[in-house]
Amino acid sequence: MNIDIRKYYYGDIPEDKGAGGNGNNSSSKEYWPLWEVFIRSKQGIDHKHVGSLHAADAQMAIENARDVYTRRMEGVSIWVVESKYIHASNPDDAAAFYEPANDKVYRHPTFYDLPDELTHM
Amino acid sequence: MNTDYIVHLADNALILGQRNSEWCGHGPVLEQDIAITNISLDLVGQARSFYQYAAERLGSTEDKLAYLRDALDFKNCLLCELPNGDWAQTILRQFFFSSYQYILYQQLQQSPDERLAAIAEKSLKEVTYHVRWSSEWVIRLGDGTEESHGRMLKAIEYLWPFTGELFIPAFYEQTPLNKEPWQQRVEEIFTEATLPIPGQVWMQSGGKEGRHTEHLGYILAEMQYMQRAYPDCEW
Numbered sequence: 001m002n003i004d005i006r007k008y009y010y011g012d013i014p015e016d017k018g019a020g021g022n023g024n025n026s027s028s029k030e031y032w033p034l035w036e037v038f039i040r041s042k043q044g045i046d047h048k049h050v051g052s053l054h055a056a057d058a059q060m061a062i063e064n065a066r067d068v069y070t071r072r073m074e075g076v077s078i079w080v081v082e083s084k085y086i087h088a089s090n091p092d093d094a095a096a097f098y099e100p101a102n103d104k105v106y107r108h109p110t111f112y113d114l115p116d117e118l119t120h121m
Numbered sequence: 122m123n124t125d126y127i128v129h130l131a132d133n134a135l136i137l138g139q140r141n142s143e144w145c146g147h148g149p150v151l152e153q154d155i156a157i158t159n160i161s162l163d164l165v166g167q168a169r170s171f172y173q174y175a176a177e178r179l180g181s182t183e184d185k186l187a188y189l190r191d192a193l194d195f196k197n198c199l200l201c202e203l204p205n206g207d208w209a210q211t212i213l214r215q216f217f218f219s220s221y222q223y224i225l226y227q228q229l230q231q232s233p234d235e236r237l238a239a240i241a242e243k244s245l246k247e248v249t250y251h252v253r254w255s256s257e258w259v260i261r262l263g264d265g266t267e268e269s270h271g272r273m274l275k276a277i278e279y280l281w282p283f284t285g286e287l288f289i290p291a292f293y294e295q296t297p298l299n300k301e302p303w304q305q306r307v308e309e310i311f312t313e314a315t316l317p318i319p320g321q322v323w324m325q326s327g328g329k330e331g332r333h334t335e336h337l338g339y340i341l342a343e344m345q346y347m348q349r350a351y352p353d354c355e356w
Contacts, residue, residue: 053152
């Protein structure tokens with residue numbers, strides 16, 4: 001069985017490459033889109049990005065994520081989102097975006113004593 | 122509970138697990154390669170639980186039961202030993218078998234034999250996922266492209282005559298399994314997959330009592346090679 005996989009990365013995913021399943025393209029040359037996977041490791045903790053995978057639609061993406069990313073009891077909940085819906089900042093903007101924060105140490109909450117019971121800060 | 126029956130349950134899981142493991146590194150895409158080999162490992166795990174129980178009763182070991190018996194002693198259903206073929210054939214075999222195992226383990230959960238009931242309860246969670254996964258794929262391929270639909274039709278033609286045996290009790294099976302829920306499940310999924318439901322055909326049987334297809338010998342040759350060439354070797 002030949003399935004063509006072409007990897008798309010952020011920023012170069014064409015608009016017409018929607019998720020499978022809702023498209024009208026039944027050609028076997030249709031590519032499986034890329035999905036980003038977020039796993040919640042236990043109740044009460046936020047979903048963390050763990051990686052990406054290819055799948056024809058959301059249902060398959062969740063099942064693939066279950067098989068690829070939760071084999072060793074890593075999770076209790078899975079989110080998937082098609083990679084093309086992720087909008088990323090431009091690396092060229094790095095200087096303007098991030099460097100101004102360099103010398104503003106007072107923005108860190110380091111002047112407080114945190115109670116020991118407080119985790120996940 | 123008849124020990125032959127426990128060995129039969131183990132053989133089913135081991136042989137299908139071994140078959141599925143042949144996909145390791147050859148799956149159509151990475152994610153499905155992992156999915157089918159996960160199922161393989163689930164099945165081998167189930168086989169181990171059953172073999173350990175049978176071995177205690179026989180004064181044997183799980184390894185001896187798995188690696189040192191010959192084809193005539195294996196009591197798995199013929200369906201489990203059939204070749205993988207293409208992805209459609211592997212998927213359909215898994216769907217037929219997992220749907221059967223689902224009903225079987227549900228019934229086994231109620232068994233007065235507590236050990237078997239416990240194994241069934243644990244395994245049922247795995248099988249529930251196998252049924253879900255394989256059903257999705259049957260629908261995907263059946264209701265997919267002309268090519269995938271055609272491959273599913275070929276797989277149905279090949280595998281259907283091996284489904285009858287699942288519900289014909291062997292001498293060691295005490296409670297016959299009701300075929301009705303299995304048939305319903307198949308009809309439901311096939312309808313969604315736009316696949317025809319096969320009518321009455323002549324059904325193959327014999328595997329449960331040791332009369333196998335020529336395929337089983339090749340599986341055992343590969344699976345048992347190490348133990349036979351280097352007796353008692355360990356990892």
